[in-house]
Amino acid sequence: MKIANVIVDVPASSINQTFDYLIPDKYLDILQVGMRVTVPFGPRKIMGFVVGKAAQSEFKKLREIDQVLDLTPVLTTELLNLGKWVAKNTVSFYITALQAMLPQVLKAQYKKELVRDTEEQLSEEMEHLFAGRDVIGYEEFEGSTISYYQLQKAVQDGDIVIKYLVHSKITKKYVTMVQPAKEPYLMEEAFQDLSKQAVKQRELLAYFIEKPEPVEKKLLLKKYQTTSSTIKTLVDKALLETNQVEVYRDPHQQQQFSKTTALDLTEEQKRAIAPMKEKIANNEHEVFLLHGVTGSGKTEVYLQAIQDVIHKGQEAIVLVPEIALTPQMVNRFKGRFGSKVAVMHSALSAGEKYDEWRRIHQKEVQVVVGARSAIFAPFENIGIIIIDEEHEGTYKQEDQPRYHARDVAIERGKTHHCPVVLGSATPTLETFARAEKGVYQLATLSKRTNQKDMPKVDIIDMRAELHAGNRTMFSRVLMEKMEQCLEKGEQIVLLLNRRGYSTFVMCRDCGHVKECPHCDIALTYHKNTNHLKCHYCSYEEPMPTVCPECESDLIRYFGTGTQRVEEALTKLLPEAGIIRMDVDTTRRKGSHEKLLRKFANKEASILLGTQMIAKGLDFENVTLVGVLTADSMLHLPDFRSSEKTFQLLTQVSGRAGRHELTGEVIVQTYTPDHYSIELASQYDFEGFYKKEMATRRTFQYPPYFFLALITVSHPNKVSAAQTTSHIVKDLLHNVRNNTVVLGPSPSPIPRIKDRYRYQCMIKYKNEPHLREIISSIMAHFKEETQKGELLITVDMQPHHLM
Ligand SMILES: Nc1ncnc2c1ncn2[C@@H]1O[C@H](COP(=O)(O)OP(=O)(O)OP(=O)(O)O)[C@@H](O)[C@H]1O
Numbered sequence: 049m050k051i052a053n054v055i056v057d058v059p060a061s062s063i064n065q066t067f068d069y070l071i072p073d074k075y076l077d078i079l080q081v082g083m084r085v086t087v088p089f090g091p092r093k094i095m096g097f098v099v100g101k102a103a104q105s106e107f108k109k110l111r112e113i114d115q116v117l118d119l120t121p122v123l124t125t126e127l128l129n130l131g132k133w134v135a136k137n138t139v140s141f142y143i144t145a146l147q148a149m150l151p152q153v154l155k156a157q158y159k160k161e162l163v164r165d166t167e168e169q170l171s172e173e174m175e176h177l178f179a180g181r182d183v184i185g186y187e188e189f190e191g192s193t194i195s196y197y198q199l200q201k202a203v204q205d206g207d208i209v210i211k212y213l214v215h216s217k218i219t220k221k222y223v224t225m226v227q228p229a230k231e232p233y234l235m236e237e238a239f240q241d242l243s244k245q246a247v248k249q250r251e252l253l254a255y256f257i258e259k260p261e262p263v264e265k266k267l268l269l270k271k272y273q274t275t276s277s278t279i280k281t282l283v284d285k286a287l288l289e290t291n292q293v294e295v296y297r298d299p300h301q302q303q304q305f306s307k308t309t310a311l312d313l314t315e316e317q318k319r320a321i322a323p324m325k326e327k328i329a330n331n332e333h334e335v336f337l338l339h340g341v342t343g344s345g346k347t348e349v350y351l352q353a354i355q356d357v358i359h360k361g362q363e364a365i366v367l368v369p370e371i372a373l374t375p376q377m378v379n380r381f382k383g384r385f386g387s388k389v390a391v392m393h394s395a396l397s398a399g400e401k402y403d404e405w406r407r408i409h410q411k412e413v414q415v416v417v418g419a420r421s422a423i424f425a426p427f428e429n430i431g432i433i434i435i436d437e438e439h440e441g442t443y444k445q446e447d448q449p450r451y452h453a454r455d456v457a458i459e460r461g462k463t464h465h466c467p468v469v470l471g472s473a474t475p476t477l478e479t480f481a482r483a484e485k486g487v488y489q490l491a492t493l494s495k496r497t498n499q500k501d502m503p504k505v506d507i508i509d510m511r512a513e514l515h516a517g518n519r520t521m522f523s524r525v526l527m528e529k530m531e532q533c534l535e536k537g538e539q540i541v542l543l544l545n546r547r548g549y550s551t552f553v554m555c556r557d558c559g560h561v562k563e564c565p566h567c568d569i570a571l572t573y574h575k576n577t578n579h580l581k582c583h584y585c586s587y588e589e590p591m592p593t594v595c596p597e598c599e600s601d602l603i604r605y606f607g608t609g610t611q612r613v614e615e616a617l618t619k620l621l622p623e624a625g626i627i628r629m630d631v632d633t634t635r636r637k638g639s640h641e642k643l644l645r646k647f648a649n650k651e652a653s654i655l656l657g658t659q660m661i662a663k664g665l666d667f668e669n670v671t672l673v674g675v676l677t678a679d680s681m682l683h684l685p686d687f688r689s690s691e692k693t694f695q696l697l698t699q700v701s702g703r704a705g706r707h708e709l710t711g712e713v714i715v716q717t718y719t720p721d722h723y724s725i726e727l728a729s730q731y732d733f734e735g736f737y738k739k740e741m742a743t744r745r746t747f748q749y750p751p752y753f754f755l756a757l758i759t760v761s762h763p764n765k766v767s768a769a770q771t772t773s774h775i776v777k778d779l780l781h782n783v784r785n786n787t788v789v790l791g792p793s794p795s796p797i798p799r800i801k802d803r804y805r806y807q808c809m810i811k812y813k814n815e816p817h818l819r820e821i822i823s824s825i826m827a828h829f830k831e832e833t834q835k836g837e838l839l840i841t842v843d844m845q846p847h848h849l850m
Pocket residue numbers: 311312313314317340341342343344345346347348473497498664665666702
């Protein structure tokens with residue numbers, strides 16, 4: 049097999065095919081599928097992945113692979129296939145999909161070194177190469193006569209470890225360890241021989257006679273108040289030896305994890321977990337929906353299912369939404385499984401992410417807890433995949449490749465013959481519908497583990513407040529409750545949902561919101577033209593000056609930021625400490641955690657924040673939850689706005705009364721009788737599901753129809769519009785009769801970075817060749833897109849329609 053099929057890193061064109069390269073002799077024995085290589089491509093050298101090997105090529109004049117970057121594959125065959133699947137499903141490039149599976153640092157060039165990892169004698173040539181050192185540069189090996197195959201063998205035997213030294217600032221951390229070089233009795237002898245004046249040397253020897261184990265040099269020096277030269281003297285006398293040991297940057301190093309053990313499950317939990325355990329035991333794939341109210345003990349179910357998987361020697365992937373990946377959450381997994389757990393989330397530095405990835409790659413851990421991209425963890429024997437809060441939008445990647453982690457999870461679950469558990473108090477309609485149909489198996493937890501009822505929710509009509517002369521953003525009831533709460537020394541969570549502010553227009557007198565007559569979706573206010581527009585069907589009208597319902601002139605788009613709320617609150621309740629959590633206060637690394645810790649330590653009574661405070665938090669002293677404006681999301685130009693409102697209200701209500709103290713929730717709104725608010729206040733998921741499903745059916749939205757969104761952007765507005773209408777025409781030619789093609793219409797954000805954006809939406813029920821159709825339409829514009837002016841992006845199953 050002298051030929052390698054390589055996918056090259058050129059995503060700018062339509063290059064989705066492999067290129068053949070000759071494998072130079074020196075790499076013949078070692079090159080494996082899944083390794084990264086550099087290859088000549090035109091005048092340049094670029095990176096690529098080896099995705100196959102062959103004995104022959106249909107091409108005559110092949111160029112040679114330049115360098116092989118890995119000695120062990122970074123992508124398994126499963127991941128290579130998965131990459132193909134992702135590329136196909138999301139209509140993106142294979143190379144882009146492969147890149148998405150690797151940590152940032154493996155997408156770049158890096159330097160390597162060889163680290164000796166055994167005390168045993170290496171082969172003669174190897175000993176010669178290392179020449180008494182523990183670490184040597186990879187170039188030294190390449191300059192030697194030792195073959196790649198010999199090296200690979202030594203690596204496989206665990207005698208030598210290859211470490212990546214990344215060019216950028218991301219480097220590994222080493223510490224120097226000191227240990228005795230001789231048997232204890234010989235050390236004793238040496239101690240006796242030492243002159244009495246050599247106080248420090250004697251102290252160090254005495255230490256190692258007592259404790260003949262490696263110790264970190266830094267600690268040793270500190271303990272005995274001495275310098276490196278003392279150690280060096282003893283090393284020169286062959287009494288001590290030092291070596292470099294790599295330490296993984298453990299982001300959770302500082303924290304203590306108190307060990308937990310499995311709780312006795314409640315009857316409901318037992319019933320929920322039983323079929324999962326069965327599937328795990330039998331290596332069978334199945335998708336479960338674990339539908340459990342907030343505080344019903346879903347996490348305990350995950351933990352005990354994972355326990356089974358670990359027992360079997362298999363691995364588990366747990367996905368958690370980014371913002372819920374708090375120390376609290378991590379502790380629950382580390383507390384149960386200790387060092388078997390790797391954590392992957394975006395707050396880690398690139399180096400830390402790489403370290404965690406490598407711990408997975410080297411099978412040093414069996415569980416990974418992480419945000420979206422952790423779904424690509426390079427495990428090879430997966431026993432369960434869990435997606436907590438499965439309804440969360442962050443599981444959809446909003447960038448190429450636009451995959452949904454849930455889809456990838458199910459695909460991997462099939463390959464590994466293992467169960468996939470989707471957990472949520474408020475599953476998406478798509479998921480719940482599948483569970484109802486029996487495509488997924490439903491497991492329900494209907495009660496809180498503390499045996500308490502869900503906290504009572506009061507809906508406050510803010511229009512009535514206004515009419516009663518209260519122009520603040522806090523209703524009288526909320527003020528009163530907050531004061532009572534503070535008197536009792538209990539804590540408050542206040543949610544200000546900022547998403548969507550100032551895009552929709554509402555009458556402050558009657559709560560009327562302008563909606564599109566054809567789509568039942570709020571119109572978006574366009575400041576530059578002073579018009580209201582619908583982004584689904586392009587309908588538009590001028591911004592009204594008075595409310596069409598009640599003729600009040602208080603119709604406007606309004607905005608309230610967390611900062612303003614904080615200021616107002618400080619004036620009203622000067623004695624209450626307030627912690628504000630929003631994008632501004634959590635930008636710095638670790639600040640999110642710090643703020644939560646402060647709140648947990650009761651350094652403040654009120655936690656005020658955006659939706660990032662709605663998830664996963666579990667504070668026993670929180671008895672009051674206030675939602676300042678429940679409607680703010682309701683009128684976004686998004687068919688999921690009711691669903692998102694219902695989810696958010698349910699989640700945030702779930703933060704109250706999770707332990708001994710009884711909780712209470714106040715929801716302020718201008719539209720108190722909107723079904724998503726009403727039903728959320730009654731914790732009536734099924735009621736909401738039925739109502740919302742009917743709406744979706746009427747307006748032809750998921751889960752009844754699938755969506756695909758094509759966005760075209762171009763610096764020239766006319767070109768963008770024309771290309772889009774060209775695409776619409778092409779689509780209409782090719783799709784089935786019951787498929788709806790909408791557009792061209794301007795994107796909700798009509799211009800980004802001086803590019804004009806138009807979109808076309810496809811609503812379809814069954815269109816088996818849609819991806820091919822779209823691909824071929826895109827190929828039609830290949831020349832233009834290659835020039836860089838025109839950009840066409842495809843989002844299959846879009847989550848946001850921006
Ligand atoms: N079988 C059990 N017996 C006693 N306590 C339990 C049991 N299972 C879970 N708990 C406790 O109940 C509380 C709520 O459980 P958990 O946080 O797992 O619920 P959840 O459904 O994941 O909640 P949320 O969706 O709100 O995050 C936790 O403090 C947990 O330790």
